Every structure is written in C-alpha cells, then in structure tokens.
Amino acid sequence: MEGFYKFLENNSIFIVMIIVLIVWIGIFAYLFNLDKRLKGIEKEIEKEVEEDKNEE
Amino acid sequence: MAWKIFLFILLTFVLIAGISFPIVENPKVWYQFPLIPGLKENAKIIFFHVPSAWLAVIGFLMSTIYSIKYLRKKNLDDDAKSYSAAQLGLIFCILATITGAVWAKFAWGSFWSWDPRQTSIFALLLIYGAWFALRSSIESEDKRATLSAVYSIIAFVTVPFFVFIMPRIMDGLHPGSADDKVTPGGGPIVDFRMNDSMLVIFFLSLIGFTILYYWMWKIGYKSLLYKEKLNKKLIRG
Amino acid sequence: MKPYALFKKDYHSELRTRYAINSLTMFIIVALSVILFSIGNEKVPQNLTGGLLWVVIFFSAMSGLSRAFVSEEERGTSLILHLIAAPTTIFNGKLLFNLILVFLMNIVITILYSALFEEFIIRNFLLFFLTFILSNIGLAIASTIIAAIISKAGAKGTLYPVLSFPILLPLILISVMLTSYSMIGASFADAKMGLAVLVSYDVIMLTVSYMLFDFIWKD
Numbered sequence: 001m002e003g004f005y006k007f008l009e010n011n012s013i014f015i016v017m018i019i020v021l022i023v024w025i026g027i028f029a030y031l032f033n034l035d036k037r038l039k040g041i042e043k044e045i046e047k048e049v050e051e052d053k054n055e056e
Numbered sequence: 057m058a059w060k061i062f063l064f065i066l067l068t069f070v071l072i073a074g075i076s077f078p079i080v081e082n083p084k085v086w087y088q089f090p091l092i093p094g095l096k097e098n099a100k101i102i103f104f105h106v107p108s109a110w111l112a113v114i115g116f117l118m119s120t121i122y123s124i125k126y127l128r129k130k131n132l133d134d135d136a137k138s139y140s141a142a143q144l145g146l147i148f149c150i151l152a153t154i155t156g157a158v159w160a161k162f163a164w165g166s167f168w169s170w171d172p173r174q175t176s177i178f179a180l181l182l183i184y185g186a187w188f189a190l191r192s193s194i195e196s197e198d199k200r201a202t203l204s205a206v207y208s209i210i211a212f213v214t215v216p217f218f219v220f221i222m223p224r225i226m227d228g229l230h231p232g233s234a235d236d237k238v239t240p241g242g243g244p245i246v247d248f249r250m251n252d253s254m255l256v257i258f259f260l261s262l263i264g265f266t267i268l269y270y271w272m273w274k275i276g277y278k279s280l281l282y283k284e285k286l287n288k289k290l291i292r293g
Numbered sequence: 294m295k296p297y298a299l300f301k302k303d304y305h306s307e308l309r310t311r312y313a314i315n316s317l318t319m320f321i322i323v324a325l326s327v328i329l330f331s332i333g334n335e336k337v338p339q340n341l342t343g344g345l346l347w348v349v350i351f352f353s354a355m356s357g358l359s360r361a362f363v364s365e366e367e368r369g370t371s372l373i374l375h376l377i378a379a380p381t382t383i384f385n386g387k388l389l390f391n392l393i394l395v396f397l398m399n400i401v402i403t404i405l406y407s408a409l410f411e412e413f414i415i416r417n418f419l420l421f422f423l424t425f426i427l428s429n430i431g432l433a434i435a436s437t438i439i440a441a442i443i444s445k446a447g448a449k450g451t452l453y454p455v456l457s458f459p460i461l462l463p464l465i466l467i468s469v470m471l472t473s474y475s476m477i478g479a480s481f482a483d484a485k486m487g488l489a490v491l492v493s494y495d496v497i498m499l500t501v502s503y504m505l506f507d508f509i510w511k512d
Contacts (some may be wrong), residue, residue: 013097017075022069028064034275035060041282048289127508175466183459190456193448203442206505210438210460213501217463221490 063271067264073257074103090251101159102259108152108267112180113219114269115145119187120212123205133281135201138208139191141278144185144269153177174216185209295378299386299392302432303361309462313394317357321402324349325409338503343472346406347465350399350432354492355454357398358436361387361445371444380510383439388502392433392454399429416478427491431464431498438502467491 008015073220079089079097089099107275113193122138155175157167194200307313328345337345365371374383401424405414414420439457442448471487 001060001088003248008189013076017072020071020075021068024067032060035271038275038282040279041286042278045282045285139424165330172466173365175462179462182462186456186459189452190442190446193446193452195447199445202508203445206509207439207442207456210501214460214463217490217494221463266370 059267060271063264063267066260067268069262070103070257070261074100074261077253077257089254098159101155103261105152105155105159106182106258107262108148108155109177110262111265111269112145112149112152112177112276113215114266115141115148116180116208116215118273120208120287121146123208126201130198132197132201132284133277135197135205136280136284137273137277138201138205140273140280142184142187142208143276145270146181148183148269148274149177149184153181165206172223180215183214187211295382296385296389299378300389303386303390303430305419313357317394317398317400319355321349321353321354321398321405324352325402325405327350329409333477336420337410337412339414340375340413340473342406342410343424343476345410346403346468346472349402349406351458351461351465352454353398353402354395354432354436355457358384358391358392359440359449359453360429361391362440362448366444375510380507383510384441384502384506388433388437390448392430395429395433395436398440399432400427413476415475417475417480420479420481420484421475423474423488424468424475424491427488427495428468431491432461434495434498435504437462438498438506438509441506442488445509464491464494467494484509 077089079091079099117139118141122134122141126134126138156174160169160171160174161167164171185205187204191200191204194203317487323426328349344396364370365374375434378386407415436457439453443452443456446452462499467487471491
C-alpha cells in the first residue's frame with residue numbers, strides 16, 4: 001500500500017489529467033449523441049414537410 | 057462530421073498537453089514550459105481561465121449580433137439563436153469567474169480583491185443575470201424578443217468600458233493596471249511571458265474551446281427551433 | 294418646443310401631487326439615517342466616504358427615476374403619448390424631466406451627506422464639480438432608457454435596479470475613483486483620463502438611447 005500511495009503522490013498531475021480526460025470524453029459523447037438525435041428529428045421534419053407539399 | 061472528430065482530437069491534445077507538460081527552469085525540449093516566478097505549476101490554469109473569459113464575451117457578442125438581426129427582420133429564429141448563445145455565454149462566464157477567483161487565491165492571496173478586471177467579469181455575470189431576468193418577466197414572444205434585444209445592445213455598449221478602459225486607468229492587481237510598473241496600460245491580453253510552446257498550446261486551447269462553443273450553440277438553437285416547429289405542427293393537427 | 298411641453302406636463306402633475314419629490318426626499322433621509330445608525334460611533338475612514346456617497350445616489354436614483362415611464366403605464370396615459378408625439382420627442386421630454394430630477398436629488402444628497410459625515414472633505418472642488426455634472430447626466434440618460442424598457446415589462450419595481458446596475462457600473466466606478474481623487478486633492482492631469490471616460494460614457498449612452506428608443510416605444 002505504501003508504494004501505491006507514493007506512486008499516486010508523485011504522479012498526481014497525471015491522475016488529474018486522466019480524470020479531466022474522462023470528463024471531456026463524457027461531455028463529447030453526450031454532445032455527439034444529442035447531435036445524432038437532432039439530425040434524426042431534422043430528417044423527420046423534412047419528411048413531413050415533403051408529405052404536406054405532396055398533399056397539396 | 058469531420059470537424060467534430062477534429063475538435064475531439066484537438067481538445068484532447070490540449071487537455072493532455074496543458075495539464076501534464078512539466079514546468080522547468082530552462083525548457084530544452086518542445087514539451088516543456090518555462091517557469092514563471094510566483095506561479096510555478098499553477099500557470100497552467102491560463103489554458104482554461106482565459107478561454108472561458110473569452111467565450112463569455114464571445115457569447116455575449118453573438119447574443120447581441122443576433123439581437124440586432126432580430127430587430128431588423130423580426131424573425132423569431134434570430135431570437136432563439138441569441139438565447140442559445142447567451143445560455144452558453146452565462147455558463148462560461150460562471151466558469152471564468154470561478155477559475156479567476158481560484159487563480160487569484162494562489163497568485164494574490166485572496167479569492168476576491170475587486171481588481172477592475174475581476175470586477176468586470178463579475179459585471180458581465182450581472183448583465184447575463186439581468187438579461188435572463190428581463191426575459192422571464194415578459195409573456196408575449198415578440199415583446200420579449202424586442203426588449204431583451206434592446207437591453208442586450210445597451211449592455212454590450214458598456215462592455216468595451218469594462219474590458220479595455222477600466223483595467224487600464226484604475227489601480228489593480230492584474231498586469232497592465234494603472235499602478236503596474238512594468239506595463240502600465242498594457243495590451244488587451246495580459247503579457248504573460250510565455251515561451252513558444254506555451255503560446256501554441258494556449259492558442260490551440262482558445263481555438264478548440266471556440267469550436268466547442270460553436271457546436272454547442274448550434275445544438276442549442278436547433279433544438280429550440282425544432283421544438284417550436286413541432287409544437288406548431290401539433291397545434292395545427 | 295414639444296419636449297419642453299412634455300416636461301411641463303410632468304412638472305405640473307408633479308407639483309399637484311408632489312409624489313416623486315416627497316417619496317424621494319423621504320428615501321434620501323431614510324437611506325442616510327440607516328447608514329448613520331449602522332455606523333454608530335465608529336469613525337468612517339475617509340476614503341470610504343467617497344464611495345458611500347455614490348451608494349446613496351445610486352439607490353435614490355433607483356427608487357425615484359423609473360416613474361418617468363412607469364407612471365404613464367400605470368395611469369393608462371401612454372396611449373395618448375403614442376398619439377401626440379414622435380418617439381424621439383417623448384424621450385427628450387422624459388430625459389429633461391429626469392435630468393432636472395437627478396440634479397435636484399443629487400444636490401440635496403451631496404449637501405446632506407457633507408453635513409452629516411465630517412470626514413467627507415473635498416480638496417479639489419472644481420474636479421468634484423465636473424465629476425458631479427458629468428455623472429448626473431450619465432445617470433439620467435441611463436436611468437431613462439432602462440425605465441422605458443421596464444415600463445413595458447412586468448415585475449417593474451424589482452427589475453429596475455437589476456437591469457440598471459450593470460449599465461451604471463462603469464459610471465459608478467469612475468465617479469467613485471474621481472471623487473476619491475477630488476478628496477485627496479489630485480491635480481487635473483491625473484484625473485483627465487477618468488473625466489474623458491465619463492464624457493465618452495455620456496455621449497455613447499445618449500446615442501444608443503436615441504437609436505433604440507424607437508424599438509421600445511413602438512408596439
């Protein structure tokens with residue numbers, strides 16, 4: 001256990017970096033997901049507009 | 057599509073480089089940063105604090121630009137874009153105020169010292185708060201868009217006072233204040249004595265966060281617009 | 294002539310009810326009393342008194358200046374105003390009224406303040422005089438345009454200081470700085486930057502208000 005704590009102390013900055021990267025990847029994945037869903041809604045709306053135009 | 061992957065790689069690199077590159081006395085290799093007296097390891101906060109403050113102002117600028125567009129054409133889409141820009145600007149403003157206070161704590165000793173530049177980011181926060189308060193107090197859509205657009209323009213006119221004029225002529229702790237011996241009345245971006253590799257990472261961070269802001273803004277206003285469209289469709293039946 | 298006619302109408306209705314003058318005077322007295330009571334027997338450091346003056350001025354302005362437009366909405370007379378004059382004329386009339394009100398109010402505040410706080414001694418009187426005039430003009434302009442904005446919104450009372458404070462903040466900061474300069478007796482060379490900022494603030498606010506008032510006023 002001693003060696004593990006010493007390792008953590010000496011490399012704290014990398015631990016910070018890994019945590020920050022995990023947060024960033026999480027945020028990016030969330031945004032990417034939102035973007036995909038928005039694209040789907042956009043396509044659906046365009047389809048509905050097409051159908052309305054065809055009805056006229 | 058491709059630019060989102062590029063954004064991911066860019067910001068990942070910035071985060072890795074900005075946090076983990078060591079700070080040494082005499083940088084010999086490209087991945088070392090110089091030692092700035094008084095700051096040591098904490099200098100890395102500049103990679104996150106300055107882009108936050110920059111985006112807070114950009115967010116406000118974009119909100120005002122779309123407000124002006126709304127006043128000319130009365131197209132409510134512009135109001136949605138303005139609102140989305142302001143939401144993100146508020147978030148980054150809060151981040152900038154907090155990171156600024158943290159930096160102030162270990163650079164100057166206290167979390168808040170009413171330095172003019174610190175005061176101005178707080179003033180920007182107040183402007184955002186006032187803008188959202190004004191919006192929430194008006195019911196009619198058109199009136200809300202018009203009045204918040206007018207207030208946005210009036211408030212934006214005071215921003216040059218806060219960013220450029222006050223920090224130069226008033227006494228303060230940031231470099232470039234009136235009582236700074238080295239650079240009295242210095243440039244808009246504080247002269248930080250960064251070496252080349254620090255400058256590269258800094259500008260990459262600025263560009264990366266700006267692209268991130270653009271992406272989040274797009275998602276924001278698109279969802280607002282689609283929600284409106286779908287509501288109208290549902291009402292029409 | 295029309296702005297002056299508008300001003301006279303407000304002036305006469307003011308004299309009839311004396312609502313604004315009474316409530317403003319009472320507010321000034323109450324504000325000063327609260328500060329005096331809270332300080333008690335302690336000494337106020339001299340550099341603090343300069344800033345405190347502007348605190349009282351700001352809050353008195355917040356309590357009194359929104360009446361220019363809000364009273365029209367409350368009494369239902371704003372429709373008539375729409376009909377009889379162009380937007381710019383209306384703004385001029387209301388600005389004139391607010392200017393006179395601000396000057397009167399601030400003269401009263403400054404006299405009372407310098408009487409009640411002995412540490413408030415001005416050495417460079419001309420500098421203070423210039424600061425006073427320029428700041429009051431800026432205060433009147435900014436307060437009038439914000440009053441126009443909130444008269445069309447809801448929650449008028451609480452929203453007015455919230456909206457006005459960020460707009461007035463550059464004015465207040467520079468005025469406090471210049472007041473402290475005039476108290477320590479600094480020369481004009483030190484202060485000319487601050488005075489230049491005040492002048493530019495006044496000009497910019499006036500221009501922006503004229504350009505934007507049409508949008509607020511038209512339905």
